[in-house]
Amino acid sequence: MYKRISLKILLTFSLVFFSGASITHENMPHNIDESAGEKCVEPTDIMRAQHHIFLTQQSHDTVVKGIRTKKYSLNNCINCHIKPVADGTYPSVKSEEHFCSGCHIAAAAQVECFDCHASKPFKKVAKKIGSLEK
Amino acid sequence: MRDKTEYMVVEFSRAILLYGIVALSLIGLGMFSFITLEHEGHWLTGMNNQVVWGLPHVFAIFLIIAASGILNIASISSVFNIKIYKPLGRLSALLAICLLTGGLMVLVLDLGRPDRLVVAMTTFNFKSIFAWNIFLYSGFMAVIAIYLWMMFEARYNKFVGKVGAFAFAWRITLTTGTGSIFAFLVAKEAYGALSAPLFIALSLLMGTAIFYKILFWMDRGLGVTLGSEIISRFRKLLIYFIFTVFYITVLAHLTSLYVTKNHDFEFFLLFSENIYTFLFWVGQIGFGTILPLVILYNKKLSKSALGILLASILVILGGFIMLYIIIISGQAYPLDLFPGYNESSTFYDGVISAYTPSIYEVMLGLGGVGISAAIYIFAIMVLDFTPTNLDDKHILEQNQKVTP
């Protein structure tokens, strides 16, 4: 009886302990456009674990309060992290070449951001009303 | 007050197989429709920016209202102490759960973002009747569960009266909440405070008719003999409720017709050449009110199980059509932003909007019906909901049973 219980405890413990690797995404690939800047707004390990928390809080601040600070703005992330592929176009969010999808497809954790939000940077022309260049 | 009726767990048979196949096929259709709409978007449906709620909502509200009304059969026994209905109590409560589940599933699956159901169940705006309805519907499930427990567990049978009364009050509140979805729309001429009692009356009628349909199937398919006492009782119930619904309908329309401001809408609904007028007079009044009454007062038909079945089916059809008219015509009729002016625009102001249900909406609605049917079939094969015999001897014995 004690053998069975202790085996169960060992199994649970190992599952929890060793799954930590996938939870912290240490082996996930990520493509960053290093040319856009030196570093991200937060250190990598904090970003990996909490980027959704920053984005959710920012979404609330922006929509409800109208605060549009740049640090955790989704557009700011996109402008830095999404780089064009070989032929000069931006990758579709459905492909793994897209920075966000690179991890999210591998982790099978679907995000709904890009149902509504633009998934690639747009170049603004020098008039007030923003126009788009694909 | 111990329930001395004999109940049985239904065994698998050809009738069950047939019923189950139909239910599962309907569920399959519903799932196909949901997956297609979820991927492609609602542009495939007939619903649009003018008629935003369509056939799925008619099905959903029909099933929800029927769920509330079908519990009435149990209430008649528990709350109003007419013991003849006691053997039907368990089925009544079970069917309430089945129909409510089916209706809610259609409602949820039609949402623009069903993936946000968790948001809907955790973020509430308490000024919205929709938010209250979420509590009323889920709470209703819990109340019925406790009601069933009181009915099943012999030593708790003495609490059936009190729990039944609570369930009755909850039912009325729930149906009022459903009617208030429409009553609380400030800008729509079609709806008013009478929506709530109208829905309550409709729920009683639909619940009784659907319950009788199930009883008939139990008689022919499961061998549960239906006696003339039950038939006569259901005949009377149907008559009472048909008249109640008819009364409130007439009251609502006559009052509205008295007000010149509402003439345009009332004439559009009652005296025009469109589908709603046709459905109202032929469907709701003809098939839903007059024809069932003719059957129910006919000497021969009113005494036969088949005759009452026919009346029940007509009543269900009439009730469905009535909900269709209520929900769709109120949206098809244009809003009057500038009284005294004729309006037109690229956004269909000033014109009566056309609405044609697409096949996806029909499938989704039928999927909800399938879910209700499937839960019922599953439940009766697992627990003893079904009374073994409903003939006159067993039914009239209920009146003689004395408190132990």
Next chain:
Amino acid sequence: MKKYELKLDRRDFLKKSSMLGVSTIAPGVFFQELAHGRALDEPASSKIRWGMLINTNQCTDECDACVTACNEEHGIEDFGRPTTDTQWIRKMTLTDELSKKSISVPMMCQHCENPPCVDVCPTGASFIRDDGIVLVNKHTCIGCRYCMMSCPYKARSFVHENLENQLPHAPRGKGCVESCNLCVHKIDNGENNTACAEACQKDGHQAILFGDLNDEESDISKQLKKYATKEVRSDLGLNTAVRYRGI
């Protein structure tokens, strides 16, 4: 040799000092509009109430510059399905039943102070911001369309299909309900004007005026005091932020 020798003759001096003067004053002129706008980290304040005054006397049936500007600003595509395609602003043609005179009226979300759409939203996604803008929080919207049923102005649209190529300042997506948000992205970034008002001013019609209803010195407040204006469906008691002349 002198350490500091300013090699400056009179011509040079005039040139350089005038450049200095212009470069000091010019940014002030350029940024003046921005200076009135909020800082990016400042929340919307209830001291402001944004509103619009629409002078339908200046509108013609043929012109729909406001509609085109709104569609361009928010990336609203034409899918060729007019019953389900989104419209945030539309031109209504009103014909008097007796006299048969017709007028052209731009109609959009009226940004009521007591919005029915906010009352009926089950999740609170439809809300009124502190500065009076009524909008949909698309993170919370479940797409039930109850707000569309309740709006007396039929202002809201439901997105019926998958969208691609959304503009970064105007996130929109399938399954959510949306309506005119008084170009909230422009307001928050300090450009205190809407796309429709700008387009109308550019076209020369001057029919749409946007501004702060709470500021007595603003153009809109002065015009509201000067001319007789109306609220659409005022019988409903909603106290809209959009008012009309000429109806």
